[in-house]
Amino acid sequence: MLQDTSLLRIPGPTPIPPSVQRAMDQPMIGHRGIETKELLGRIKPKLKPVFGTEQDVLIMTGSGTSGLETAVVNTTKARDEVLVIVTGSFGDRFAKICEAYQLVVHRLEVTWGEAVDPEQVREFLQKNPQIKVVFATFCETSTGVLNPVAAISKAVHENSDALVVVDGVSCVGGVEAKMDEWEIDMLVTGSQKAMMLPAGLAFVAASKQAWQVIEANQQPRFYLDLRKYRDNLADNSTPFTPALSLLFGLEQALALMEQEGLQKVYERHMTMMAMLRGAITALGIPLLTKTEAASPTVTAIHPENFDPEQLRKQVKQEFGLAIAGGQQHLKGKIIRIGHMGYCAPQDVLQIISLLELGIQRLGKRIALGQGVIAAQEIYLDARREANHDI
Amino acid sequence: MLQDTSLLRIPGPTPIPPSVQRAMDQPMIGHRGIETKELLGRIKPKLKPVFGTEQDVLIMTGSGTSGLETAVVNTTKARDEVLVIVTGSFGDRFAKICEAYQLVVHRLEVTWGEAVDPEQVREFLQKNPQIKVVFATFCETSTGVLNPVAAISKAVHENSDALVVVDGVSCVGGVEAKMDEWEIDMLVTGSQKAMMLPAGLAFVAASKQAWQVIEANQQPRFYLDLRKYRDNLADNSTPFTPALSLLFGLEQALALMEQEGLQKVYERHMTMMAMLRGAITALGIPLLTKTEAASPTVTAIHPENFDPEQLRKQVKQEFGLAIAGGQQHLKGKIIRIGHMGYCAPQDVLQIISLLELGIQRLGKRIALGQGVIAAQEIYLDARREANHDI
Secondary structure (H helix, E strand, C coil): CCCCCCEECCCCCCCCCHHHHHHHCCCCCCCCCHHHHHHHHHHHHHHHHHHCCCCCCEEEECCHHHHHHHHHHHHCCCCCEEEEEECCHHHHHHHHHHHHCCCEEEEEECCCCCCCCHHHHHHHHHHCCCCCEEEEECEECCCCEECCHHHHHHHHHCCCCCEEEEECCCCECCECCCCCCCCCCEEEEECCCCCCCCCCEEEEEECHHHHHHHHHCCCCCCCCCHHHHHHHHCCCCCCCCCCHHHHHHHHHHHHHHHHHCHHHHHHHHHHHHHHHHHHHHHCCCCECCCHHHECCCEEEECCCCCCHHHHHHHHHHHHCEECEECCHHHCCCCEEEECCCCCCHHHHHHHHHHHHHHHHHCCCCCCCCHHHHHHHHHHHHHHHHHCCCC | CCCCCCEECCCCCCCCCHHHHHHHCCCCCCCCCHHHHHHHHHHHHHHHHHHCCCCCCEEEECCHHHHHHHHHHHHCCCCCEEEEEECCHHHHHHHHHHHHCCCEEEEEECCCCCCCCHHHHHHHHHHCCCCCEEEEECEECCCCEECCHHHHHHHHHCCCCCEEEEECCCCECCECCCCCCCCCCEEEEECCCCCCCCCCEEEEEECHHHHHHHHHCCCCCCCCCHHHHHHHHCCCCCCCCCCHHHHHHHHHHHHHHHHHCHHHHHHHHHHHHHHHHHHHHHCCCCECCCHHHECCCEEEECCCCCCHHHHHHHHHHHHCEECEECCHHHCCCCEEEECCCCCCHHHHHHHHHHHHHHHHHCCCCCCCCHHHHHHHHHHHHHHHHHCCCC
16 A cells, blocks of 8 residues: 555544645744733634634643543532533533542433433423533434533523533534524533544633532642633733643634634535435435434444445545444444544545455455545535635 | 645655655755765765666756756757657757757657557667757656557667667656666656655766767756766765755655665555556546556546546635646646655545545535545555555
8 A cells, every 4th residue: 555645544543635734833932921811812812702602612632531631620629510411422521520539429321322302301301400510412422412502501591500511522613503692601622533633632611500510629630720821811921831832833723713704614524424424325324313313523334235334444445534432231233433623524535445445355245435426415415505715 | 724734646746755854854954065975975876776877866956857958969960960758848948959050850759648659769760860969758747658668768768879868757766766777878857746846856877878978978068068967976065055844855765765775655545546546447537647657656537528637626625735737738628646755545446435525526416425435446466466565
């Protein structure tokens, strides 16, 4: 195989756009100098529309999980009762963080591959008004499910005073988030998914209601104390040394999103999801999730006639195409394909043509090209509908 | 459209592999220091198999045209009679360089899109034994024709003492060259095609017979004097300041070719050609060249039912896919697609799927996916035949 070929299509980390890479290659600067202040000053207003909030989006140096832990330690203290909606392994991680801090954790377990029904959340809160925080996952990366966080938030707020904290790691930037309108109290994401950056930054925004809780909360915390980030960002600064090269990249990634237009970014992700799902269906391969529960950023397929792990190995070795397998009890059973951030319909067509070849190369019969045709037709329909550039 | 998307599929410059880009990003060094000597010492033996020669391949700082002019000024002087085989615009350029130096130029003009018939060369030399040099183009970039340079060389040497000088710019590195075995006296290429580098380097190797002519040649020359390059390279040096970052990249590009294996590199290019030609044929679009005259590195198509320039504009604007148009009298009539260097079958599938969409977007009927299917089948056949990695 041609060396140096890498088609990174796992659900994060995702490929870095060349201009973002170049931006990150800038010479290092001092983190307390005027350049950093100006950089943060330029970034600050551009993050808000991505979150759909008027609140400042705080920038932390850490992985997405550090953002999730930040949400927990800033909104809760030991023995608080919380509800964690678990639709996959990242919901499970949220619950594990809560358990580590000795919260009283109620898990609302949902079959993996399905979205939570907001009515279940409503019923739970009607019976358990003592719940302090509800933790939900927007896109569950382990299954490709997009949970209805607007409806979840509504169900919570109509029945309790609980805060709604949302893990948006594998979709914010690729899927529209309306944090303020949906009355989400805290929204968290990471840099290495739809934000088109390497891992290393976590982004957290909190509502006014959340800030009241955060201010009053006695939970010990230092690096993850959101108050420090808020007070520093007010002055275009950070409490601790920031990952400056990632901030250079962030400015350019936000510029790319602005140039394309955020609505167009979201449409592109919807089109990619529809193309891939249409292709997989045309090839007669079952999808893990139903259309109404599917995320525009990651798609899970549940093959019956070939071994997912064999296909992953085949396309990696033969084409340099990296796709992900299943986690926990879905390990070895599903394939997850990331189509977010620096990914376009032209890449989805390539992925599909290579999946077709890979399956054929495993010795399985497949109708070559039928996935590509389905995706091409869906693309053309989307273009006709939009009647403008995607 | 997602900004920052660039699918560069013109017949050169071609995309740069990431590891080559990183190699070029190394800190600058002194061109007379030990590092440069060591670098040239490592590069020198690795260029020879790419040219198929035991001679040193000399490295000049300049475009491919500087390499062609080097070939002319080192092997000829004013009023020498030469034969230039013109199968397209780069054969024409060779002739123009010869004319600029006041050589007596005989042009063997061949219909664009066809390869030269070696018998024509044989007949010409039988009638014109006074010819000093025969200039031929290996891959004619303007038409995607691969001329039979081995047979041309044989026809020349069997009928005259003329040197055979070959422009290998758009194929050497992607197509097997056996300079010594084919008795080619001078072979020239550039860095920005199958060599996977930016433009800026020209490579020239000369046979023992050619060196005798070069030594005796009185043509005034300085920067392009091959003797200077030969004498310096013997000491792992260059006569003038070399483009060091390109040399950094060259070492890595050669390493990539070595890792893949040169035969595999050539097979990959053959497979890509077959895939693209099969796809275009399946879509009912005429090809400019016949299969026996086709180059593994560039393919020209000659559409009847849509405007080539409109398609180029459409796929560039909609997908960031850059493909080339025709030159001189083929301007506006053909499309040329580069598939050389940092390009693999997975990229060819993507190109085809986007050409199909682009034609459809022009409002022309096309059987979506039929090109992709043809290419997939050709790929699978090639793999079965090879029974090993491409």
